[in-house]
Structure formats: structure tokens, C-alpha cells
Amino acid sequence: MGTLAVRETAIPGLLVIDLQVHPDARGWFKENWQREKFTALGLPDFGPVQNNMSFNPQVGVTRGIHAEPWDKLISVATGRVFGVWVDLRAGESFGTVVSVEVGPDIAVFVPRGVANSYQTLEPDTAYSYLVNDHWSPQARASYTYVNLADPALGIDWPIPLTQAVISDADRQHPLLADVVPMPRRRTVILGANGQLGRALTQVLPDAEAWGRDRFDVTDPAAYQAVRWQDYDTVINAAAYTKVDAAETPEGRRDAWAANVTAVGHLARVATEHRLTVVHVSSDYVFDGTAKIHDENEPVSPLGVYGQTKAAGDALVATVPRHYIVRTSWVIGDGPNFVRTMAALADKGITPSVVDDQYGRLTFTDDLAAGIAHLLATRPAYGVYNLTGDGPVQSWADIAADVYELCGRPRTDITPVSTAVYSAGKQTSARPRHSTLALDKIIATGFTPRDASQHLARLRALLTSERTLDQRPTSSEGQ
Structure with missing residues (x-):
């Protein structure tokens, strides 16, 4: 089961949550977002309004490093991922990188302006994220990106990017040196x-x-x-x-x-x-x-x-x-x-x-x-x-x-x-x-x-x- 806990990271506001997973003969059960318990441990009461899911049938699917203008809570329903976060907010922590392996027993709170990416480590991985704003074309226009392969980030991808499944758009994102930081609220x-x-x-x-x-x-x-x-x-x-x-x-x-x-x-x-x-x-x-x-x-x-x-x-x-x-x-x-x-x-x-x-x-x-x-x-x-x-x-x-x-x-x-x-x-x-x-x-x-x-x-x-x-x-x- 483990102990419910919240851990800080090198990126201010990026929090790792150790979840309690309850197994039995039928499988397992977990509370992926429990407002009262999580906020009592220091997680922001971020008010999610939309829940998105991404299904990845293959190992090595690698999603681009995207920073959106909202907060989100990510987790997996099945499978495991190598998660990567890069702070693209204006300020002293700009460019800081954090990586965490995420399974059903881990969730990560990602504040606005911190770019999010992952690489699947198991087949049939279902990746979930709660966000506190509705997606819109206007919101999409304010995204910020950085390139998955930028040497300045020093990301040690478990599966080399040459062997990964990556979209053409994600391959074209700018290097960190060319990124315009997302302004703070x-x-x-x-x-x-x-x-x-x-x-x-x-x-x-x-x-x-x-x-x-x-x-x-x-x-x-x-x-x-x-x-x-x-x-x-x-x-x-x-x-x-x-x-x-x-x-x-x-x-x-x-x-x-x-x-x-x-x-x-x-x-x-x-x-x-x-x-x-x-x-x-x-x-x-x-x-x-x-x-x-x-x-x-x-x-x-x-x-x-x-x-x-x-x-x-x-x-x-x-x-x-x-x-x-x-x-x-x-x-x-x-x-x-x-x-x-x-x-x-x-x-x-x-x-x-x-x-x-x-x-x-x-x-x-x-x-x-x-x-x-x-x-x-x-x-x-x-x-x-x-x-x-x-x-x-x-x-x-x-x-x-x-x-x-x-x-x-x-x-x-x-x-x-x-x-x-x-x-x-x-x-x-x-x-x-x-x-x-x-x-x-x-x-x-x-x-x-x-x-x-x-x-x-x-x-x-x-x-x-x-x-x-x-x-x-x-x-x-x-």
C-alpha cells in the first residue's frame, strides 16, 4: 500500500505524490485525486475542470516537452512512464530538469509553465492528467516548448530518441537557448x-x-x-x-x-x-x-x-x-x-x-x-x-x-x-x-x-x- 506523501523537487512547485494503492484478488484501487487529503499534505487546491487520457500501445512512445498555461496532476492508470519536466517559466529556475519514473503508485503535480513530457516503458500505458482550465485554441497559442533532444537539458532517455516513437511536430521544437520563457501570472x-x-x-x-x-x-x-x-x-x-x-x-x-x-x-x-x-x-x-x-x-x-x-x-x-x-x-x-x-x-x-x-x-x-x-x-x-x-x-x-x-x-x-x-x-x-x-x-x-x-x-x-x-x-x- 505505501504511505500517502508529497515530495518537493528541484523545480519550485513541482510535487511528487506517493499514492496508496490497495491490491486484492481483483486487481487494485487507488485514490488518484483526493482533495481533502492531498491539500492537507501541501498540494495546491488547484480546482481541476477537465480530465484527459492518452493511450500508448507501444513501448518508447515519447511525447514532446510542452508547457501549458494551466496546472495539472498527471498519473498513469496502467503501465509505466519515464516522466520529464523542464521549468520554462521566467525566473531563476528556468531550464531546471526533473525526471521521475511514474507507475500507478505515483502522481505528479505540474504547475503552470513547467513543461511536461514522458516516454512509455511498458505497452498499453494509459496516461491521465487533470487540468484546471479548459483547452481552447486561444490557450494552445500560449504553449511553450523545448526540444526533446537538446543536449543542454541532459536528459538520459531510457530508450534512445533514435528508436522512440515521436511526432514530427515534437522533433521541431526549439532548443532551450531559443525558448521564450512563459511569463508568470x-x-x-x-x-x-x-x-x-x-x-x-x-x-x-x-x-x-x-x-x-x-x-x-x-x-x-x-x-x-x-x-x-x-x-x-x-x-x-x-x-x-x-x-x-x-x-x-x-x-x-x-x-x-x-x-x-x-x-x-x-x-x-x-x-x-x-x-x-x-x-x-x-x-x-x-x-x-x-x-x-x-x-x-x-x-x-x-x-x-x-x-x-x-x-x-x-x-x-x-x-x-x-x-x-x-x-x-x-x-x-x-x-x-x-x-x-x-x-x-x-x-x-x-x-x-x-x-x-x-x-x-x-x-x-x-x-x-x-x-x-x-x-x-x-x-x-x-x-x-x-x-x-x-x-x-x-x-x-x-x-x-x-x-x-x-x-x-x-x-x-x-x-x-x-x-x-x-x-x-x-x-x-x-x-x-x-x-x-x-x-x-x-x-x-x-x-x-x-x-x-x-x-x-x-x-x-x-x-x-x-x-x-x-x-x-x-x-x-x-
Whole structure:
């Protein structure tokens, strides 16, 4: 019978599975793919959708070395083969070769972009492979090949290729030196033109950046036009964030369209194509009763914006591979609270600022770095709070910090209650306490920086920008 086990190989992601074969007087029985047992041993939950069989009546049948744009699990039903795999993915392991003799007691998991070949060692060999995408002419066009006889591969075929049964097409494949590596699956950033989207493009320069001009998240047809098989991760930084406008009839429709209906489209696509989704959420999913919110607190949104974010979170949570990143009080490259306060300070204005809402600022470069960390380390899927660290403050406290950094007295800020500030205005209810617990993200190895460090840096940047704006103009060198 043997022991069910999974073994790694020299090719990253190429796994050999020792199967349990149960013999008796009638023959034998084996579980060729058993999702619960195999994934528990480390095999990817790769979601097969098609099962193909190849029957080979002769010894020495040799199939070409083909790399397809999907994952597969290979095995034999009868007979034995000499299996060969060559990594044709872009990266350091390109060109690595692994060979294994495969009988009924062995299966091999072959990741996308690793080329697969075999040579039959017994007559009447039935070769089986499960794949996680449907074959199509479009998919065939993205195959990558390498020549069976390339000396650079150093393959010691049991039956010399001069005596093997090989198709003319397989004899014509290119040498390794001429192979164009299969590109790895890509990451795409939705909402790339926003403050967080721009920060994400800085920390993930290889990701594709899609703004609304490229991809309208609210358009169902946009999702159908993408070949999602070429991607493995989607970061959803697109959202409707006009908290007060969301309380109007038009704003309510727009908020639900962008934050819920669009997220539903993304969740369906991600589930179908086994994508990892990083979805940015908000402290507004809470009513602010608790002074500190951890990842396990039930949602209790107060206004339309918070309700739509909570609904979007629930949809993303249905995706098997998801990270919901909850954040608060985001400050980035563009109009924001800190820039507004700095501008008011420069003009000598003494504003009234709310003093009974509490939380921590989150700078977009820190938020983007935390998201990149999650994707690099791949901790358990689920919800992660991610904000700046440091003391909990009110908006009035932060405004006073900005004024002090601008050389103005802290007393220029007049603290007022939310009720006083909102009197006569159409505003949405806001959580009183927006502080998010950071223990879970810190446990993954990422420590958010104290927001005050960014505050001082941002003030220095604003000072620099103002200095540049005030320089005398000159036509020289124009």
C-alpha cells in the first residue's frame, strides 16, 4: 500500500505524490485525486475542470516537452512512464530538469509553465492528467516548448530518441537557448489612479495598473473581456468613498454600484479563476462603540458608505483566496486632511475641528507596503487591520500637530463636537472610535510605522513644494 506523501523537487512547485494503492484478488484501487487529503499534505487546491487520457500501445512512445498555461496532476492508470519536466517559466529556475519514473503508485503535480513530457516503458500505458482550465485554441497559442533532444537539458532517455516513437511536430521544437520563457501570472491593481492605487504602483512596479479609463469596475462586460487565466492576484483599491454624498439618492446608487455590485463581479471572477483578491475595507464597517476594533468584531455600519463596505467585505469573504485589509483615516498623494490643515495654517486661518472622533492616520505608502507584505509572505487568508501605529488621537489633535509643524500655535485649532460641527450640514453618521487593533498584521512580520513620522515627513514635503512654487520664473532652459 505505501504511505500517502508529497515530495518537493528541484523545480519550485513541482510535487511528487506517493499514492496508496490497495491490491486484492481483483486487481487494485487507488485514490488518484483526493482533495481533502492531498491539500492537507501541501498540494495546491488547484480546482481541476477537465480530465484527459492518452493511450500508448507501444513501448518508447515519447511525447514532446510542452508547457501549458494551466496546472495539472498527471498519473498513469496502467503501465509505466519515464516522466520529464523542464521549468520554462521566467525566473531563476528556468531550464531546471526533473525526471521521475511514474507507475500507478505515483502522481505528479505540474504547475503552470513547467513543461511536461514522458516516454512509455511498458505497452498499453494509459496516461491521465487533470487540468484546471479548459483547452481552447486561444490557450494552445500560449504553449511553450523545448526540444526533446537538446543536449543542454541532459536528459538520459531510457530508450534512445533514435528508436522512440515521436511526432514530427515534437522533433521541431526549439532548443532551450531559443525558448521564450512563459511569463508568470500577473498582479493587477484596480483603482490605480487613486491615492492608494498610486502608492501600490510604487511598491509593486511589476503589477498592471488599471484606472477607470482602462477598466470600469461597475461594468459587467469589462470582466468578460479579460483573460483572467493570465493573472493570479487582483488588488481592489477602487471604491466610492464620498461618505456624506453617499447619503443622497444619487450617491447611494453610486456607492452600492462601486462598493457592492462591482465587488460581486470581482468575487465571481476570482472564485472561478482561483485568483487571490486583496480588498481594501474601512473602519466605517463599525459603529465605533468599541474603543478598539479587532478583526473578529461583527460589523455594525452606521451610514450608507459603511453599509456598502460591509456588504462588499461579505462578498469578498466568499472567495477562497482573499485578504480583506481594513484601514482608516487614509492620507496619500492628493487632497487630504493634513494638506488641508497645512494650507489653512499657511493662510493664518483658525479652524474648528472635531474632537470626539478618535483613531490613527494611515499613510498610503505604509498601507501599500503592508499589502505587498501580505502578498509576499502569504499568511492565512482572512481579514487584517492595517493602519498607522502610534497614539490614538482625535482629528483636532492631528490638526494641532500639523499647525505646530507649520510653526503655528496649537491653540489656533478650536476643538468642537461632531454635533456642533455637523449642525445644518448634510453629513453621514461616523464611528466615534476608529482605532483598529494591529496585533494580527504585526504577527505576520509587518510593523506599521508611527503615523507621526509620516506627518513630519509630509510637512517637509509640503514646505518643499511651496518653496518650489514660490521661486521666480525664468525662461532660461525652457
